[in-house]
Amino acid sequence: SLFSQDLWMALDRTRYMQSSKTFVMVDEPFWLEQDPQTGRDRMSMTLTDRLTRGTYLFDDGPGKPAAICLSYSWMSDSLKMLPHSVDRRVELALSALEKIYPDLDIRSHIVGEPVTVSWEDDPYFLGAFKGALPGHYRYNHRMYTHFMQQDLPESERGIFLAGDDVSFTPAWAEGAVQTGLNAVWGVMTHFGGACHESNPGPGDVFADLAPVQLED
Template sequence: MQSRVRRGSTRWWSRASSPCWPRSSRSASSLLLLRRRRPEPTCSATTPRSRPSSACPTRGPDDSLKWLPLSVTERVEVMLGSLREIYPGVDVRRHIIGDPVTVSWEAEPHFMGAFKANLPGHYRYQHRLFTHFVQDSLPERHRGLFLAGDDVSWTAGWAEGAVQTALNAVWGVLHHFGGETHPANPGPGDSFDDLAPITLPD
């Protein structure tokens, strides 16, 4: 299935002298709130603080398009300025020990979007993906593989769809191995006949 929504991001990578994001200055929840209007700072979580690491700040889809005409140097300066607002007491610049590399996915020749969105006529394919966790009607040789992720759901690009299909897959695995849910707390497959999306004719 091809995407009809072209969304992407701009990222830059640089070698850093150490994992440069302080562990206690901001909570994970505050960074999640900032992630759409600020770069998403990522460092190697397993790297000891005394060893070189890598930095990979990211700009989301809307801001990313505005970055296309900027040079690598200009992008890095904007990123560092935003990071100063998030970490006012941290000098991120002094940790950069390599030449930054930057990529805007929208400028790549074969970029097809960050996540898929169904085209007209793709309903039947999405239906098959989403309902795949209920496998009693499948030939036995096709059972036992369970799919999960936002693209398997009806809400591609959103965490809700990833969580929903993960719960469906967990129920599928449970059922596949002969398990059952508690009668007072039925799983998605137990209520499938009532909740399943409409099946359209081929």
């Protein structure tokens, strides 16, 4: 009874998605070396339809240890990784990258133990984040605007949602901050507080900045 049926529906239908990452540490950022044949870096951030999907490179300057996120994947691509051990995930990723970079010996640079995370496998996480998928606008609208409670029945007032999963940019910290500010304004208003005139809060300028409401 804390939320309307429409809001419950929005919370329920915007589901958390799976996501996995696998990292290895390497001795140095070897990818910055120039390939004499092409004149370009030997390796770069790699988006592919092979199972790694996204490979990201992190360096701290030449000659210093660096890290590779061998694979960053979502949804069913992440589920493919779920049953596998960390070593098997590394093996799968390296064999995919070897096909893309046949002249590069990535393995020989690896130092230390690999690290992997599957958010769907972590207790209490329920997945990594929500996605604003096609058709979700109406649900994001309901969740995002819930902090404006003046028209809600008395029984539904006084509870405030915050986090990127109730924003228009789920999976981004920006939405977490925006909805955090909205919730703070909501709590303050609920307890009879107000912003200084020269520094209006999100609810004070809501009429001008509110997200467009589309027909359901």
